Amino acid sequence: LEQENRLREAVHRGELRLHLQPVYAVQEGQVAGAEALVRWQDPLRGLQQPGSFIPLAEETGMIIEIDRWILLESCRMLRHWQVESPWTAPAWVSVNLSAAHLDLPDLTDHVAYALAGTGLSPHCLVLELTETVMMRDVAVTSARLQELRDLGVRIAIDDFGTGYSSLGYLRDIPVDVLKLDRSFITGLPGNSRQQELVSAIVQLGHTLGLRVVAEGVEDAEELNLLTAMGCKFVQGYHLGRPEPAHQLYERLTTPA
Ligand code: G
Ligand code: G
Ligand code: MN
Numbered sequence: 130l131e132q133e134n135r136l137r138e139a140v141h142r143g144e145l146r147l148h149l150q151p152v153y154a155v156q157e158g159q160v161a162g163a164e165a166l167v168r169w170q171d172p173l174r175g176l177q178q179p180g181s182f183i184p185l186a187e188e189t190g191m192i193i194e195i196d197r198w199i200l201l202e203s204c205r206m207l208r209h210w211q212v213e214s215p216w217t218a219p220a221w222v223s224v225n226l227s228a229a230h231l232d233l234p235d236l237t238d239h240v241a242y243a244l245a246g247t248g249l250s251p252h253c254l255v256l257e258l259t260e261t262v263m264m265r266d267v268a269v270t271s272a273r274l275q276e277l278r279d280l281g282v283r284i285a286i287d288d289f290g291t292g293y294s295s296l297g298y299l300r301d302i303p304v305d306v307l308k309l310d311r312s313f314i315t316g317l318p319g320n321s322r323q324q325e326l327v328s329a330i331v332q333l334g335h336t337l338g339l340r341v342v343a344e345g346v347e348d349a350e351e352l353n354l355l356t357a358m359g360c361k362f363v364q365g366y367h368l369g370r371p372e373p374a375h376q377l378y379e380r381l382t383t384p385a
């Protein structure tokens with residue numbers, strides 16, 4: 130309970146931090162987008178990773194406030210970047226949404242508010258949901274996501290290929306981006322069967338008109354294989370780790 134109260138206050142005291150991890154366009158070798166990842170600058174314990182507080186936040190419903198803060202901050206950051214340095218600004222920022230957030234009846238209003246309040250164009254915002262969350266109730270999810278897409282916002286399936294997925298939902302749920310889970314990338318160079326599988330998923334995504342992003346790319350060999358497979362977007366420690374948003378901004382806007 131003490132931890133719960135401290136987390137509750139953290140939001141109001143401004144202890145949350147926006148970190149960004151770059152997504153690279155393989156062909157251009159340039160940053161195409163960025164994923165927003167929350168951190169908690171806990172005055173007692175230092176910088177906390179999401180694993181140490183997101184589960185509690187989900188149990189207590191505080192995740193709604195956290196997601197909302199990250200959403201607003203992400204829109205504000207990218208808009209600022211576009212205004213200050215349009216040539217280096219990523220084309221999109223993607224924000225993770227929890228299951229509880231998808232269930233909010235006024236989710237679409239929140240997103241519209243964040244866009245209107247910051248001036249960010251809707252097509253520069255991607256909302257990430259895991260397939261497990263999307264599949265709980267396909268009819269409800271589809272309706273909710275279509276509302277968001279009508280705003281012009283894009284929808285990504287996060288951790289694609291994990292959980293107990295059924296490819297059938299790709300037919301019914303309106304999505305724009307497929308984020309291939311990093312478990313498919315780990316061990317890729319030494320496993321030809323896995324390479325066939327990943328190559329087939331990339332083709333499938335492209336055939337359906339989706340943008341495919343490979344997550345968890347940790348070395349050049351993995352990157353080379355994904356490039357050969359025609360995968361166009363990559364994210365992972367090999368390309369760039371999550372870092373404070375202003376730090377990524379400084380790094381990309383300051384000439385080497
Ligand atoms: O940031 P890390 O690199 O440790 O993220 C760990 C997990 O926490 C990931 O599954 C990620 O989706 C989740 N996560 C990170 N930031 C947010 C956020 O702002 N909102 C939600 N709901 N989940 C997040
Ligand atoms: O679950 P989601 O994809 O939203 O969260 C991304 C998580 O993956 C974050 O915790 C982020 O720090 C982590 N991550 C990003 N790139 C890599 C990578 O190359 N390797 C590993 N092991 N984790 C990564
Ligand atoms: Mn994600």
Ligand code: NA
Pocket residue numbers: 287288289308310311344
């Ligand atoms: Na993921």
